Amino acid sequence: MNMKPISSVISTLPKAQHSKTSIVPTDTGATTELSGTQKDKAVARLLEVGQPTVVDESLVSLVESITQYKVSVNEITRYPEKGGFVSTLRGYVIKADTIDQVDQCITAVAKASVPMPYDMLRERLAILATLVIKPSGEAEEDIDLRMKSLAKRLEEFPADITSYAITQVERTQKFWPSFAEFYTHISWRLKKREYLMRDLLKLRVDMTANLQ
Secondary structure (H helix, E strand, O other), rough: OOOHHHHHHHHHHHOOOOOOOOEEEOOOEEEOOOOHHHHHHHHHHHHOOOHHHHHHHHHHHHHHHHHHHOEEEEEEOOOOOOOOEEEEEEEEEOOOOOOHHHHHHHHHHOOOOOOHHHHHHHHHHHHHHHHHOOOOOOOOHHHHHHHHHHHHOOOEEHHHHHHHHHHHHHOOOHHHHHHHHHHHHHHHHHHHHHOOOOOOHHHHHHHHHHHO
């Protein structure tokens, strides 16, 4: 899969589309409901970009474009005795003038978090099965059950992150992998989008409270 050049990522990322049906206000924030067509387009664009780090950077840029404010990163940096440094992301400081702007940003993050469909995951795992050594003594139905279980678990994560994880497992594992071996490549990559969504929802709650 070819990766898109960085200069074209902003145009290929899902554009925020706010409507009464896509954003449903609640007491604690906004629940984003995407249509089937929106999800399909989001998955296609995420996989077209192909690189989670680029998606994350472009998503922050998109939020800044919508709100017209710089997004500040809230992180803690430690300096171990052995040298170097370790930065831990804590979240983002986001500003906006209107709730509509925040809702557009929430929709954009939701589109960047759409998972790969189950059938697509099964296809990727079926290809993986031809590239690794299967457990000895297991029948085809056992392998099929493993793929079903993995696909269900991987269906919880953004499409580009999952696709990247599968590719890394294909390149590094000789034997049929456990879910943990996929999650090693997934867990830390989720933080930026999770924190971005969390802090947008918090901003929405705060702005709504100030209107009351």
